[in-house]
Amino acid sequence: MHQVDTAFLRRLRARDERAWFELWEAFGPVVRGTLYRWGNGRLGEETLRDLTQDTLAALTDSIERFDPQRGVRFSTWLLAIAKHVLGDEMDRRYALKRGAGKRGASLDDSWMGQSREPQPDAIYERRVMSAKVHSAIRCAQKRSEFVHFEAYRLRVLESRSGREIGVLLGVSEPTVTRHCQRVRDVLREELRNAIEQWSFTEDERAEPVRAGLAVEDALFDEALGEIWRAQEEILALDLKAQMAARDRDPKRGQA
Amino acid sequence: MNGAGWTLTILGVIAASAALIAAGLAVGRLGILGGIFGAHLARCFKQIGREFVHFIGAMAVALLLLPIALARMVLLKPAAAREALQSSGRELRNAFIALYALLVVQPLRLLGLRAVLSYIESRLPAAMTGTDATLDHQNGSPRSARAEFAGYTVLRELQRGGSGARLYVCEPDARTRIKIGIADGYVVIKSFDFDDGTRLAEILRESRSLDAARKLGLVLDHDSSERRFHYVMRYYEGLDLGKFTRRLHETAGADGLDRERLVMVTALVRDLVATLRDWHAAGLWHKDVKPENVIVLDGRATLIDLGLVTPLASQMTLTTHGTEYFRDPELVREALRGARVSEVDAARFDIYGAGAVLHFVLEGTFPAHGVLSGFRKPSPESLRWIARRAMADFQRRYASAEEMLRDLDSAIAGGDPSAVRPADLPSMAQQRADDAQIEHIAAISAAAEAAPLSPPISPPPRSPPPPPDSRTNERLRIRVTDWWRGTYEMVSVRPLPAAIPAQQKRGIGPPLAVLVAALFALAVIAVIWAWLGASIAS
Numbered sequence: 077m078h079q080v081d082t083a084f085l086r087r088l089r090a091r092d093e094r095a096w097f098e099l100w101e102a103f104g105p106v107v108r109g110t111l112y113r114w115g116n117g118r119l120g121e122e123t124l125r126d127l128t129q130d131t132l133a134a135l136t137d138s139i140e141r142f143d144p145q146r147g148v149r150f151s152t153w154l155l156a157i158a159k160h161v162l163g164d165e166m167d168r169r170y171a172l173k174r175g176a177g178k179r180g181a182s183l184d185d186s187w188m189g190q191s192r193e194p195q196p197d198a199i200y201e202r203r204v205m206s207a208k209v210h211s212a213i214r215c216a217q218k219r220s221e222f223v224h225f226e227a228y229r230l231r232v233l234e235s236r237s238g239r240e241i242g243v244l245l246g247v248s249e250p251t252v253t254r255h256c257q258r259v260r261d262v263l264r265e266e267l268r269n270a271i272e273q274w275s276f277t278e279d280e281r282a283e284p285v286r287a288g289l290a291v292e293d294a295l296f297d298e299a300l301g302e303i304w305r306a307q308e309e310i311l312a313l314d315l316k317a318q319m320a321a322r323d324r325d326p327k328r329g330q331a
Numbered sequence: 332m333n334g335a336g337w338t339l340t341i342l343g344v345i346a347a348s349a350a351l352i353a354a355g356l357a358v359g360r361l362g363i364l365g366g367i368f369g370a371h372l373a374r375c376f377k378q379i380g381r382e383f384v385h386f387i388g389a390m391a392v393a394l395l396l397l398p399i400a401l402a403r404m405v406l407l408k409p410a411a412a413r414e415a416l417q418s419s420g421r422e423l424r425n426a427f428i429a430l431y432a433l434l435v436v437q438p439l440r441l442l443g444l445r446a447v448l449s450y451i452e453s454r455l456p457a458a459m460t461g462t463d464a465t466l467d468h469q470n471g472s473p474r475s476a477r478a479e480f481a482g483y484t485v486l487r488e489l490q491r492g493g494s495g496a497r498l499y500v501c502e503p504d505a506r507t508r509i510k511i512g513i514a515d516g517y518v519v520i521k522s523f524d525f526d527d528g529t530r531l532a533e534i535l536r537e538s539r540s541l542d543a544a545r546k547l548g549l550v551l552d553h554d555s556s557e558r559r560f561h562y563v564m565r566y567y568e569g570l571d572l573g574k575f576t577r578r579l580h581e582t583a584g585a586d587g588l589d590r591e592r593l594v595m596v597t598a599l600v601r602d603l604v605a606t607l608r609d610w611h612a613a614g615l616w617h618k619d620v621k622p623e624n625v626i627v628l629d630g631r632a633t634l635i636d637l638g639l640v641t642p643l644a645s646q647m648t649l650t651t652h653g654t655e656y657f658r659d660p661e662l663v664r665e666a667l668r669g670a671r672v673s674e675v676d677a678a679r680f681d682i683y684g685a686g687a688v689l690h691f692v693l694e695g696t697f698p699a700h701g702v703l704s705g706f707r708k709p710s711p712e713s714l715r716w717i718a719r720r721a722m723a724d725f726q727r728r729y730a731s732a733e734e735m736l737r738d739l740d741s742a743i744a745g746g747d748p749s750a751v752r753p754a755d756l757p758s759m760a761q762q763r764a765d766d767a768q769i770e771h772i773a774a775i776s777a778a779a780e781a782a783p784l785s786p787p788i789s790p791p792p793r794s795p796p797p798p799p800d801s802r803t804n805e806r807l808r809i810r811v812t813d814w815w816r817g818t819y820e821m822v823s824v825r826p827l828p829a830a831i832p833a834q835q836k837r838g839i840g841p842p843l844a845v846l847v848a849a850l851f852a853l854a855v856i857a858v859i860w861a862w863l864g865a866s867i868a869s
Contacts, residue, residue: 093667101660214703218724223759226719233705244712246754308705315699 084273088135099135102211102274105314106203107131107158113199131158150276151204204274205283206307212270213304216263227252228259232301260293263300335863343856344387350849351380356842370515371505375441382433389426393419443505480520480554480561482507489519496638497522500566511551513565518551521637522561534560540640543615549637567635569628572599572688576622580695587708588693594743596692597714599625601739602632604685608732610634611678616641618677620684621657622691645672656697659683661725682729686721689714698722711748713738713756720758734758 087095111131134157217225227245230236231252238249245252267284275281284290288299355376396419403412439448479485483501491497499520503511511518523534541562544550553562570578579592588596603625610617617624618639626633639652649666651658659680690698690706693714698704702722706715717738721728729735738756742748753759 094664097660097663097667210703217702218727222720222723222727226716226753244752244754246752246759311700312705312707315696 098211101214102207103154103204105311106200106207107154108314109203109310110155110200111158134160148276149280150274151201151280153276154204155200202306203310205287206303206310208270208274209267209287209289209300209303210307210311211274212263212266213300215266215270216259219262219266220259221255224255224259227255228263231256232297233304235301257293260296264296336860339856339860339863343853343860344384346849346852346856348380348384350846350853351376351383353842353845353849355380357846368505371443372441375437378440379433379437382429382437386426386429386433389422389429393422393426396422480522482510483518483520483563485520486517497524501563507552511563513551517566517568518563519566520561520563522559524559526558540615540637540642543613543642544637544640547609547613547615564635564637567626567628567633569626569633571623572625572627572632572692573622575599575627576692576695585708587710590747590749593693593711593714593748594746595630597689597739597743597748598630599627599632600685600689600692601736601743603634603688604732604736604739606632606634607678607681607685608736610640611643611681611732614643616643616672616677617681617684619653619657620681620688621654622688623654625688641672641677643672643677647672649675649677653684656699657684657687657691659722659725660701678732679725679728679730682721682732682735685732685735686718686728689718689721693718711742711751713742713751713753714748716753716756717742729758 084095088099131154135154138157220228223245227241230241230244231238236244238252241252242249247255267289271281271284275283287303288295289303290296291299355373396415400412400415400419403409403415436448480499480501483503486500486502489498489500499522501518501520503513503518508514538560541550541553545553549564551563551565553560555561576596579588579596583589583592603620607617607620617634617636618641619636620634624634624636626635641647649662649670649672651663651666653662661683662680665675687698690704693710694706694708698718702719702724704722717735720738721735729738734757738758741756742751745751
């Protein structure tokens with residue numbers, strides 16, 4: 077049986093700020109994106125930013141009460157907090173509209189289902205999985221030689237041939253292959269760590285297999301490239317939203 | 332006065348103004364007393380010309396409003412007539428202010444007595460009301476919050492920065508210019524005032540790098556009193572790199588920047604990295620490298636804002652100050668760990684910022700995800716490589732700004748960064764040599780296993796870098812012709828890279844020609860006037 081009370085959870089509970097930073101770095105865009113979709117465009121960027129920060133703050137409060145033995149998924153846990161925070165915000169808005177003392181929409185009210193897009197669950201789960209893979213890629217990048225990682229990036233993300241990469245980097249094709257193999261090994265290891273760190277159930281831990289990441293090298297690269305590109309799209313949307321917010325408030329982000 | 336008379340008067344005013352301005356420019360370009368005196372005269376003549384135009388304009392408007400007021404009175408619209416009269420009065424007041432400036436202020440300024448007049452102007456009302464402004468100023472009471480700095484005339488206030496300090500664009504007087512060692516241009520004064528809510532910690536943070544910044548020539552002067560602290564820097568009036576880049580991308584279309592623009596923006600980043608190299612060598616760390624802190628002026632980039640500058644050897648704990656997306660995430664981790672500045676190689680945080688700026692100029696968007704940020708617009712592989720290497724993990728990025736600078740120089744040396752492979756960059760030379768060695772050893776081992784008697788395999792020959800294009804082996808310089816639209820023109824080329832080129836000498840010919848033409852025009856107008864007067868009299 078997997079030890080659910082992971083070292084990472086312990087760090088979160090111990091208020092290790094670096095652990096919270098890692099959580100934010102990995103899942104901030106996912107939470108932001110999900111809240112944005114649920115808000116159906118009714119939430120401004122500023123509100124969204126505050127809500128995302130509130131989500132993380134609520135996570136800090138709830139981490140003490142969280143019992144992973146009940147079999148809840150990591151993604152569900154994160155989602156529940158986001159829902160709770162968003163519900164609070166909507167309650168507050170409706171209450172302001174209708175007058176004091178009246179309760180607003182609940183978490184599962186119809187406004188969340190009004191979107192014609194697929195239900196957030198499936199999309200959300202996919203995004204959480206992508207965020208885990210992206211986190212692994214980030215760790216692999218830190219551990220790998222810069223040139224090796226760039227060779228792998230060119231090969232998998234940009235689908236360049238070994239020969240082409242060799243010309244760009246001034247090395248032979250077998251060297252490119254060796255660079256890629258080194259990074260791939262590190263990536264597999266980091267992927268295992270990320271999945272272990274960010275998963276609470278067996279089902280979550282089996283996700284990499286379902287996503288095609290537990291196979292031989294060529295298929296692994298293909299699956300990883302697909303997830304990477306999908307995550308890039310999500311990050312690009314997130315970036316667009318952040319750019320819009322920053323254009324409205326140029327001082328945003330200055331600390 | 333008939334129509335011809337009015338026309339002649341207007342032409343006369345224009346010619347006289349042109350003559351005054353041209354005379355100012357001509358004198359200004361003579362370079363008397365190292366340019367200081369000339370620049371002073373030029374400014375004064377320019378101001379005199381301007382005041383003269385203001386006086387004439389205000390008088391004309393005031394006189395025009397009088398018949399309008401009269402007409403309204405006739406039409407039984409007393410309220411409207413009163414408005415016109417009031418406007419006329421305001422214009423007359425403006426005309427007299429301009430006349431006062433023309434006859435008193437500017438001549439005194441010309442003689443270098445502007446400070447005396449300013450003092451009288453400021454003291455007279457206080458003396459009449461019985462209060463002592465000087466005492467208040469010295470003691471630093473709330474009056475000291477007024478923007479007054481000895482030796483400087485405040486021209487305008489800039490938008491406040493993140494630290495809460497006030498920023499004033501000022502003009503130093505001639506004596507101060509000699510003291511601070513600048514012959515022309517304006518300065519910006521950053522002023523921290525307790526009465527404006529500045530805290531001591533902010534002042535201490537700003538002042539701890541002051542000595543080093545002075546040695547670098549970044550801070551020209553500083554002063555402090557009980558309630559206020561301020562320092563003086565050169566003012567660069569240009570567009571910040573953020574706006575400059577956005578406008579370039581807006582006009583470039585979906586295909587990204589063309590070759591000329593790529594070289595241009597890369598050269599600006601090169602200037603930034605060269606500045607960082609100098610700062611790091613002087614033991615300083617900027618800590619807030621971002622496009623908004625880079626001013627583009629005459630095709631050169633200048634790094635501004637000393638708000639977060641920190642000595643590299645500081646024993647203080649790292650803070651997370653900086654700007655999101657251009658601040659290294661590793662800085663946040665180290666700060667959360669409680670590391671001291673001296674314990675980390677903080678110059679590498681600036682290198683990350685420079686990489687993020689390079690990403691920004693290539694893409695037109697900030698790198699929200701650090702080194703994993705994708706490039707969506709077409710750009711040369713060599714420049715992408717440099718940006719990523721600068722933003723790579725702390726231990727794997729460029730070890731110094733100098734190393735990054737060499738790569739940037741190499742990428743733009745041929746005038747076409749697309750022709751340069753990452754393999755041709757100087758930083759790759761060592762890496763390639765190491766890899767070739769490993770490959771060589773691996774090949775020997777494999778060969779030894781397969782056929783022990785076969786001769787050793789020599790390492791692959793290093794591919795030579797592409798020959799530089801002699802036509803474009805120069806760095807393009809630009810001059811922005813319209814900041815608003817972001818238009819520019821190529822004015823000259825200069826070889827890469829070396830020291831800052833000496834300022835271009837401005838010729839005296841054009842202003843002299845304008846002066847002669849204006850005087851000639853004045854003479855012609857005078858003759859026509861005389862002729863008209865004679866014909867009317869006869």
